[in-house]
Amino acid sequence: MRDAPVSVKPDTTSRSFPDGKPYQGVSTRAIENTAKLHFGNDGRSAEIFALTHHGIPERYARNMHTFSSQDQVVLLNACVCVVGLGGLGGAVTEILARLGIGALTLIDGDVFEESNLNRQILSTLRWMGVSKAKTAGNRIQEINPSVQIRIHEVFLDALNGVQLLEGATVVVDCLDNLKDRFVLEKAAKAAHIPLVSAAIAGTYGQITTIFPEDSGLSLIYGPEESVPTQGAEASLGTLPYTALLMASLECSEVAKILLKRGSLLRNRLLIMNLMDNEMESFPLVP
Amino acid sequence: MNTSIQIKLFASLGRYMPNNSDRFPIGPGITVRALALHLGIPLESAKLIFVNGQKSDLSATLSGGERVAIFPPVGGG
Numbered sequence A: 001m002r003d004a005p006v007s008v009k010p011d012t013t014s015r016s017f018p019d020g021k022p023y024q025g026v027s028t029r030a031i032e033n034t035a036k037l038h039f040g041n042d043g044r045s046a047e048i049f050a051l052t053h054h055g056i057p058e059r060y061a062r063n064m065h066t067f068s069s070q071d072q073v074v075l076l077n078a079c080v081c082v083v084g085l086g087g088l089g090g091a092v093t094e095i096l097a098r099l100g101i102g103a104l105t106l107i108d109g110d111v112f113e114e115s116n117l118n119r120q121i122l123s124t125l126r127w128m129g130v131s132k133a134k135t136a137g138n139r140i141q142e143i144n145p146s147v148q149i150r151i152h153e154v155f156l157d158a159l160n161g162v163q164l165l166e167g168a169t170v171v172v173d174c175l176d177n178l179k180d181r182f183v184l185e186k187a188a189k190a191a192h193i194p195l196v197s198a199a200i201a202g203t204y205g206q207i208t209t210i211f212p213e214d215s216g217l218s219l220i221y222g223p224e225e226s227v228p229t230q231g232a233e234a235s236l237g238t239l240p241y242t243a244l245l246m247a248s249l250e251c252s253e254v255a256k257i258l259l260k261r262g263s264l265l266r267n268r269l270l271i272m273n274l275m276d277n278e279m280e281s282f283p284l285v286p
Numbered sequence B: 001m002n003t004s005i006q007i008k009l010f011a012s013l014g015r016y017m018p019n020n021s022d023r024f025p026i027g028p029g030i031t032v033r034a035l036a037l038h039l040g041i042p043l044e045s046a047k048l049i050f051v052n053g054q055k056s057d058l059s060a061t062l063s064g065g066e067r068v069a070i071f072p073p074v075g076g077g
Helices: A028-038 A043-051 A058-063 A069-077 A087-099 A132-143 A161-165 A178-190 A240-259 B011-016 B032-039
Strands: A012-016 A022-026 A079-083 A103-107 A148-152 A170-173 A195-201 A204-210 A268-273 A278-283 B003-009 B024-026 B048-051 B054-056 B067-071
Touching: A022 A058, A028 A043, A028 A058, A043 A069, A058 A069, A069 A240, A079 A087, A087 A103, A087 A132, A087 A170, A087 A195, A087 A240, A103 A132, A103 A161, A132 A148, A161 A178, A170 A178, A170 A240, A178 A195, A195 A240, A204 A240, A240 A268, A278 B054, B003 B011, B003 B032, B011 B067, B032 B067
Parallel strands: A079 A103, A079 A170, A103 A148, A170 A195, B003 B067
Antiparallel strands: A012 A022, A195 A204, A204 A268, A268 A278, B003 B024, B048 B054, B048 B067
8 A cells, every 4th residue: 555645735625727727626645535435446437537527636737728627538548558668668658647548558578678778768777677567567656546557578479469459549659670560560450459650760750650441551661571670770779869759749649549639640751850850741642 | 954853861871961962963864763872872771762742662753853852761669
């Protein structure tokens, strides 16, 4: 049992947004207590209850009003699967947990090593040799225990793929090689789940969104058979600011898919070239 | 006739960028494949090609004035 978080304000009270508009804030402690008393310790359900009864969980107060209470409920009801928990996936996990995605499935069979330290925000000296999936799960628990977490300390492959993605509303491709990306795309298509896919090399990053009926990765990399295991990252490495930027863009696509708002990168490739401050989106189909 | 194109080479292909990439002289009718070979780009690295922002391929011919962007495969995470 965790200690109740220290709260300097009452559990539920009238508060104000920075623009002065009042709202009924609900503290993390109140959510935890309500979850314990009424929702079988399910913080997500307690938060949805608050949001549908004119309360705003404090941890989502600054999501308002770019997102409405109803939007936050949609996010809380979603399950996002993050495949690969390295430079992209660690940051994606952190952002989605803070955003208030209600359920996260985290997949990675790898453990942390020292060469991860330049960019993988979940990697610390303490966790060298420790499972990335387990570490990600523990990190979410510390940030937002309302999030329901499923961790799989395995690599997604052609055999286990569809089963691992089961129940997900959106899948995020945070893998680190080209071959595995095609395996994941196949599984996401078979499971009829939209996929957000980003990749980085040096100061260069790219991202696209693939719905089950879209052509997808072959529009970028050519036919699967001709794809090498590694791309330009083999010679250019993977930089922290490129990884975190592309992770942010992946989360932005996830939010837009879930909220059915804004424009998506379907059949488009958004390219970032940080060395020259260039960002351009190219159509992948005529 | 003096004809030129604008060339953008991304990620690991940056090392093949010619100095005069904004006004790179070409013979009209040259293909993207011939251009890539001329610049020393390994063809297997010229995975994704855009001419004037539209998806294209190695067989496309250039007549001058185009903007050609060539990308290698990128897969890091």
